[in-house]
Amino acid sequence: xxxxxxxxxxxxxxxxxxxxxxxxxxxxxxxxxxxxxxxxxxxxxxxxxxxxxxxxxxxxxxxxxxxxxxxxxxxxxxxxxxxxxxxxxxxxxxxxxxxxxxxxxxxxxxxxxxxxxxxxxxxxxxxxxxxxxxxxxxxxxxxxxxxxxxxxxxxxxxxxxxxxxxxxxxxxxxxxxxxxxxxxxxxxxxxxxxxxxxxxxxxxxxxxxxxxxxxxxxxxxxxxxxxxxxxxxxxxxxxxxxxxxxxxxxxxxxx
Numbered sequence: 001x002x003x004x005x006x007x008x009x010x011x012x013x014x015x016x017x018x019x020x021x022x023x024x025x026x027x028x029x030x031x032x033x034x035x036x037x038x039x040x041x042x043x044x045x046x047x048x049x050x051x052x053x054x055x056x057x058x059x060x061x062x063x064x065x066x067x068x069x070x071x072x073x074x075x076x077x078x079x080x081x082x083x084x085x086x087x088x089x090x091x092x093x094x095x096x097x098x099x100x101x102x103x104x105x106x107x108x109x110x111x112x113x114x115x116x117x118x119x120x121x122x123x124x125x126x127x128x129x130x131x132x133x134x135x136x137x138x139x140x141x142x143x144x145x146x147x148x149x150x151x152x153x154x155x156x157x158x159x160x161x162x163x164x165x166x167x168x169x170x171x172x173x174x175x176x177x178x179x180x181x182x183x184x185x186x187x188x189x190x191x192x193x194x195x196x197x198x199x200x201x202x203x204x205x206x207x208x209x210x211x212x213x214x215x216x217x218x219x220x221x222x223x224x225x226x227x228x229x230x231x232x233x234x235x236x237x238x239x240x241x242x243x244x245x246x247x248x249x250x251x252x253x254x255x
Contacts, residue, residue, distance in 0.1 A: 001100065001108060002108050002110070002121060002123050004050075004054065005098050005100060005108055005109070005110040005121070006110055006119055006121055008046065008047050008050045008051075008098065009047075009096045009097075009098050009110045009111075009112040009119065010112055010119060011046055011050075012043040012044075012046045012047050012080060012096050012112075013043075013095075013096050013112045013114040015039065015042050015043050015046055016039045016043050016080075016081055016087065016094070016096070016114050017114055017115065019037070019038065019039040019042075019087075020039075020087065020090075020092070020114075020115070021090060025037065025038045026038075026088055035084045035085055035088050036064060036084065037081070037084060037087065037088055039081055039087065040063075040064055040080050040081040040084055041064060041080075043080035043081050043096060044062055044063070044064045044065060044078065044080035044081075047062070047076075047078050047080060047096075047098065048060060048062060048065065048068075048078070051076050055074065055076075057069070057072060057074075058072050058074040058075070058076060059071065059072035059074065059075040059076070060075070060076045060078065061075060061076070061077045061078065061205060061206065062076075062077075062078040062079075062080065062206065063078065063079050063080060063204065063206050064080065073102060073103055074100065074101070074102055075100070075101040075102075076098065076099070076100055076101075077098070077099040077100070077101060077106075077205050077206050077209035077210070077232065078097070078098050078206055079095075079096070079097040079098075079184060079204075079206035079207060080096060081094060081095075081096065082094060082095045082096070082097050082111075082182045082183060082184040082185070082206075082207060083095060083180075083181050083182030083184075083185070085181060086180075086181045086182065091181070092114075092115035092116075093115070093180050093181055093182055093185060094114055094115070094181075094182050094185075095111050095112055095113050095114060095182050095184045095185050095188075096110075096111070096112040096114065097109075097110075097111045097112075097184035097206060097207070097209070097210045097211065098110050098111075098210060099206075099208075099209025099210035099212075099213065099232070101209070101232075104231075105124070106124070106209055106210075106212065106213045106232070107123065107124045107213075108121075108122070108123050108124070108213070109121070109122050109209060109210025109211070109212075109213040109214055110122075110210055111184045111185065111187070111188050111210050111211060111214065113185055113188065118130055118131060119131055120135075120188045120191065120192075120210075120214055121214075122191075122210075122213045122214045122216075122217040122218075123217070124213065124217070125217075126217070127217050127218070128191050128213075128214045128215075128217035128218040130188070130192060135191045135192050135193070135214070135217075135218040136193060136218050136219055137190060137191060137193055137196075137215070137218050137219045137220040137240075137241035137242065138193040138194075138195075138196050138241045138243075139193075139241070139243065140196050140241065140243060140244065141243040141244060142244070143173050143174055143244050143247040143248070143251075144173070144174070144175065145175055146173075146174040146175055146196040146197060146244050147174070147175055147176055147178075147194070147195050147196055148170055148174045148176070148177045148178070148195060148196060148197045148198065148199075149177065149178045149179065149180060149186045149189065149190075149195045149197075149198045150167060150170070150177060150178075150179055150186075150198065150199055150200055151179055151180075151181065151183055151186065151200045151203075152167075152179070152200075153200075153201055153202040153203075155202070160201055160202060161201040161202075161225075161235070161236060163201055166199070166251070166252055169251045169252075169254065170199070170248075170251055170252075173247075173251055178195075183198075183200060183203055183207040183208070183211065184207060184210060184211050186198045186200075186211070186239075187208075187210075187211025187212065187214055187215055187239055188211065188214055190215050190218075190220055190239050190240065190241070191211075191214040191215045191217070191218035191220060192218070193218075193241070196240060196241050196243075196244055197238070197239065197240035197241065197244055197245070197248050198237075198238075198239045198240070199225070199236075199237065199238045199239070199248065199252060200236075200237050201235060201236050201237075202235055203237055205232040205233055208230075208232045208234075208237060209232045211239070212230075212232065212237075212239070215239045219241070219242065220239060220240055220241050220242055221238075221239070221240055221241075221242040221245045222237065222238070222239045223238050223245070223249075224236045224237070224238065225238055225249065225252040225253060226249065226253065227245070227246070227249050236252075238252065
Protein backbone atom coordinates (compact mmCIF):
# COMPACT_ATOMS: atom_id res chain seq x y z
CA UNK A 1 0.00 0.00 0.00
CA UNK A 2 2.93 2.36 0.58
CA UNK A 3 3.57 2.34 -3.16
CA UNK A 4 0.07 3.71 -3.68
CA UNK A 5 0.79 6.58 -1.27
CA UNK A 6 4.00 7.32 -3.14
CA UNK A 7 2.30 7.16 -6.52
CA UNK A 8 -0.56 9.52 -5.73
CA UNK A 9 1.69 11.96 -3.83
CA UNK A 10 3.95 12.30 -6.86
CA UNK A 11 0.99 12.45 -9.25
CA UNK A 12 -0.63 15.28 -7.31
CA UNK A 13 2.76 16.95 -7.00
CA UNK A 14 3.03 17.02 -10.78
CA UNK A 15 -0.31 18.84 -10.91
CA UNK A 16 0.98 21.44 -8.46
CA UNK A 17 4.27 21.84 -10.32
CA UNK A 18 2.39 22.47 -13.56
CA UNK A 19 0.82 25.58 -11.99
CA UNK A 20 3.95 26.95 -10.32
CA UNK A 21 4.96 30.37 -11.62
CA UNK A 22 1.82 30.66 -13.75
CA UNK A 23 -1.51 32.41 -13.37
CA UNK A 24 -4.08 30.58 -11.23
CA UNK A 25 -7.10 31.41 -9.09
CA UNK A 26 -6.66 32.24 -5.39
CA UNK A 27 -9.37 32.28 -2.74
CA UNK A 28 -9.31 33.17 0.95
CA UNK A 29 -10.64 30.76 3.57
CA UNK A 30 -11.10 32.99 6.62
CA UNK A 31 -8.87 36.02 6.27
CA UNK A 32 -6.26 37.44 3.90
CA UNK A 33 -3.55 35.15 5.34
CA UNK A 34 -5.19 31.76 4.74
CA UNK A 35 -5.13 30.98 1.03
CA UNK A 36 -6.42 28.20 -1.16
CA UNK A 37 -5.48 27.97 -4.83
CA UNK A 38 -6.65 26.12 -7.89
CA UNK A 39 -3.63 23.85 -7.47
CA UNK A 40 -4.69 22.89 -3.92
CA UNK A 41 -8.11 21.88 -5.16
CA UNK A 42 -6.94 19.91 -8.18
CA UNK A 43 -4.25 18.13 -6.18
CA UNK A 44 -6.77 17.12 -3.52
CA UNK A 45 -9.28 15.95 -6.13
CA UNK A 46 -6.68 13.68 -7.72
CA UNK A 47 -5.84 12.14 -4.35
CA UNK A 48 -9.44 11.67 -3.25
CA UNK A 49 -10.49 10.21 -6.61
CA UNK A 50 -7.62 7.72 -6.37
CA UNK A 51 -8.59 6.65 -2.84
CA UNK A 52 -12.28 6.33 -3.67
CA UNK A 53 -11.58 4.26 -6.77
CA UNK A 54 -9.05 1.88 -5.21
CA UNK A 55 -10.05 1.89 -1.54
CA UNK A 56 -13.77 2.77 -1.47
CA UNK A 57 -14.26 1.57 2.11
CA UNK A 58 -11.51 3.81 3.52
CA UNK A 59 -12.11 7.11 5.26
CA UNK A 60 -10.58 10.42 4.24
CA UNK A 61 -9.66 13.52 6.23
CA UNK A 62 -8.49 16.21 3.83
CA UNK A 63 -7.68 19.88 4.28
CA UNK A 64 -9.97 21.36 1.66
CA UNK A 65 -12.92 18.96 1.63
CA UNK A 66 -13.06 17.84 5.26
CA UNK A 67 -13.90 14.29 6.35
CA UNK A 68 -15.56 11.41 4.55
CA UNK A 69 -16.40 7.95 6.00
CA UNK A 70 -14.56 9.04 9.11
CA UNK A 71 -15.51 5.90 11.09
CA UNK A 72 -13.67 3.50 8.77
CA UNK A 73 -10.75 1.41 10.08
CA UNK A 74 -8.40 2.99 7.52
CA UNK A 75 -8.18 6.77 7.39
CA UNK A 76 -6.19 8.74 4.80
CA UNK A 77 -5.07 12.11 6.19
CA UNK A 78 -4.34 14.42 3.28
CA UNK A 79 -2.71 17.80 2.81
CA UNK A 80 -2.78 18.35 -0.96
CA UNK A 81 -0.48 21.38 -0.83
CA UNK A 82 1.35 22.19 2.40
CA UNK A 83 2.89 25.61 2.01
CA UNK A 84 0.20 27.29 -0.08
CA UNK A 85 1.42 30.81 0.72
CA UNK A 86 4.91 29.89 -0.48
CA UNK A 87 3.44 28.40 -3.65
CA UNK A 88 1.21 31.41 -4.32
CA UNK A 89 4.14 33.83 -3.97
CA UNK A 90 6.55 31.83 -6.10
CA UNK A 91 8.69 30.45 -3.26
CA UNK A 92 9.55 26.82 -4.17
CA UNK A 93 9.11 25.29 -0.70
CA UNK A 94 5.90 23.29 -0.51
CA UNK A 95 4.82 19.68 -0.39
CA UNK A 96 2.13 17.04 -0.60
CA UNK A 97 1.59 15.15 2.66
CA UNK A 98 -0.39 11.91 2.97
CA UNK A 99 -0.66 9.79 6.10
CA UNK A 100 -2.54 6.51 6.49
CA UNK A 101 -3.98 5.48 9.83
CA UNK A 102 -5.35 2.09 10.88
CA UNK A 103 -7.70 2.23 13.86
CA UNK A 104 -6.25 5.54 14.98
CA UNK A 105 -2.56 4.68 14.58
CA UNK A 106 -0.48 6.08 11.75
CA UNK A 107 1.04 3.16 9.87
CA UNK A 108 2.30 4.84 6.69
CA UNK A 109 3.19 8.31 5.56
CA UNK A 110 4.68 10.11 2.59
CA UNK A 111 5.73 13.71 2.01
CA UNK A 112 6.61 14.80 -1.50
CA UNK A 113 8.88 17.85 -1.69
CA UNK A 114 7.50 18.99 -5.01
CA UNK A 115 10.12 21.35 -6.42
CA UNK A 116 13.11 19.31 -5.19
CA UNK A 117 11.45 16.13 -6.50
CA UNK A 118 12.28 14.30 -3.26
CA UNK A 119 9.92 11.70 -1.83
CA UNK A 120 10.01 11.00 1.90
CA UNK A 121 8.28 7.85 3.12
CA UNK A 122 7.86 5.73 6.23
CA UNK A 123 6.08 2.59 7.34
CA UNK A 124 5.54 1.74 10.99
CA UNK A 125 8.49 -0.38 12.14
CA UNK A 126 10.35 -0.20 8.83
CA UNK A 127 12.32 3.03 9.00
CA UNK A 128 12.11 6.33 7.14
CA UNK A 129 13.49 7.08 3.70
CA UNK A 130 14.19 9.91 1.25
CA UNK A 131 13.69 8.11 -2.05
CA UNK A 132 15.87 5.01 -1.44
CA UNK A 133 18.15 6.59 1.18
CA UNK A 134 17.46 5.56 4.78
CA UNK A 135 17.09 8.51 7.13
CA UNK A 136 18.38 9.04 10.62
CA UNK A 137 18.04 12.03 12.92
CA UNK A 138 21.05 14.12 13.91
CA UNK A 139 23.35 13.17 16.78
CA UNK A 140 23.75 16.68 18.20
CA UNK A 141 23.10 16.86 21.94
CA UNK A 142 23.87 20.54 22.56
CA UNK A 143 21.06 23.08 22.32
CA UNK A 144 23.70 25.78 21.76
CA UNK A 145 24.78 24.00 18.57
CA UNK A 146 21.25 23.18 17.42
CA UNK A 147 19.74 24.20 14.09
CA UNK A 148 15.99 24.53 14.65
CA UNK A 149 12.86 25.24 12.64
CA UNK A 150 9.41 26.51 13.53
CA UNK A 151 6.27 28.00 12.06
CA UNK A 152 3.48 30.33 13.11
CA UNK A 153 -0.31 29.84 12.94
CA UNK A 154 -2.55 32.11 10.88
CA UNK A 155 -3.77 33.82 14.08
CA UNK A 156 -0.23 34.74 15.11
CA UNK A 157 -1.35 38.34 15.78
CA UNK A 158 -3.10 36.93 18.87
CA UNK A 159 0.19 35.32 20.00
CA UNK A 160 -1.35 31.92 20.87
CA UNK A 161 0.61 29.82 23.39
CA UNK A 162 3.03 32.76 23.72
CA UNK A 163 4.44 31.85 20.32
CA UNK A 164 6.57 35.00 20.04
CA UNK A 165 8.17 34.49 23.44
CA UNK A 166 8.95 30.86 22.63
CA UNK A 167 10.52 31.89 19.34
CA UNK A 168 12.74 34.44 21.09
CA UNK A 169 13.81 31.92 23.74
CA UNK A 170 14.69 29.28 21.15
CA UNK A 171 16.54 31.79 18.99
CA UNK A 172 18.65 32.94 21.92
CA UNK A 173 19.42 29.39 23.08
CA UNK A 174 20.24 27.77 19.71
CA UNK A 175 22.62 28.31 16.82
CA UNK A 176 19.79 29.41 14.53
CA UNK A 177 16.06 29.10 13.91
CA UNK A 178 14.48 28.98 10.46
CA UNK A 179 10.90 29.24 9.22
CA UNK A 180 10.27 27.44 5.92
CA UNK A 181 6.48 27.64 5.66
CA UNK A 182 5.73 23.92 5.22
CA UNK A 183 5.35 21.91 8.43
CA UNK A 184 5.50 18.64 6.51
CA UNK A 185 8.92 19.58 5.11
CA UNK A 186 10.03 20.70 8.58
CA UNK A 187 9.29 17.20 9.89
CA UNK A 188 11.20 15.67 6.96
CA UNK A 189 14.27 17.78 7.65
CA UNK A 190 14.26 16.70 11.30
CA UNK A 191 14.01 13.06 10.17
CA UNK A 192 16.87 13.67 7.74
CA UNK A 193 19.11 15.32 10.32
CA UNK A 194 19.12 18.73 8.66
CA UNK A 195 17.33 20.26 11.65
CA UNK A 196 17.82 19.07 15.22
CA UNK A 197 14.35 20.12 16.32
CA UNK A 198 10.99 21.58 15.26
CA UNK A 199 8.13 23.05 17.23
CA UNK A 200 4.84 24.70 16.34
CA UNK A 201 1.40 25.47 17.73
CA UNK A 202 -2.02 24.85 16.21
CA UNK A 203 -1.04 22.58 13.36
CA UNK A 204 -3.78 20.53 11.72
CA UNK A 205 -3.99 16.71 11.56
CA UNK A 206 -2.95 16.73 7.88
CA UNK A 207 0.15 18.78 8.77
CA UNK A 208 1.21 16.26 11.42
CA UNK A 209 0.21 12.76 10.36
CA UNK A 210 2.91 11.72 7.87
CA UNK A 211 5.67 13.89 9.31
CA UNK A 212 5.32 12.56 12.84
CA UNK A 213 5.81 9.00 11.63
CA UNK A 214 8.82 10.01 9.54
CA UNK A 215 10.60 11.54 12.55
CA UNK A 216 9.83 8.59 14.80
CA UNK A 217 10.93 6.03 12.22
CA UNK A 218 14.18 7.97 11.75
CA UNK A 219 14.90 7.59 15.48
CA UNK A 220 13.53 10.92 16.72
CA UNK A 221 10.87 11.93 19.22
CA UNK A 222 7.52 13.70 18.79
CA UNK A 223 5.57 14.94 21.83
CA UNK A 224 3.63 17.94 23.06
CA UNK A 225 5.45 20.82 24.76
CA UNK A 226 5.30 18.95 28.09
CA UNK A 227 6.87 15.78 26.70
CA UNK A 228 3.60 13.85 26.63
CA UNK A 229 2.58 11.57 23.72
CA UNK A 230 0.41 13.19 21.08
CA UNK A 231 -2.18 12.30 18.49
CA UNK A 232 -2.54 14.10 15.18
CA UNK A 233 -5.13 16.35 16.87
CA UNK A 234 -2.80 17.96 19.43
CA UNK A 235 -2.38 21.74 19.59
CA UNK A 236 1.33 21.78 20.45
CA UNK A 237 3.95 19.77 18.58
CA UNK A 238 7.60 19.22 19.41
CA UNK A 239 9.77 17.00 17.19
CA UNK A 240 13.48 16.47 17.70
CA UNK A 241 16.41 14.10 17.43
CA UNK A 242 15.63 13.06 21.02
CA UNK A 243 18.95 14.26 22.36
CA UNK A 244 17.87 17.90 22.76
CA UNK A 245 14.22 17.12 23.45
CA UNK A 246 14.24 17.75 27.19
CA UNK A 247 16.10 21.02 26.80
CA UNK A 248 13.56 22.18 24.21
CA UNK A 249 10.74 21.22 26.59
CA UNK A 250 12.37 23.33 29.31
CA UNK A 251 12.67 26.34 27.03
CA UNK A 252 9.09 26.00 25.76
CA UNK A 253 7.57 25.51 29.20
CA UNK A 254 9.25 28.60 30.64
CA UNK A 255 7.29 30.91 28.31
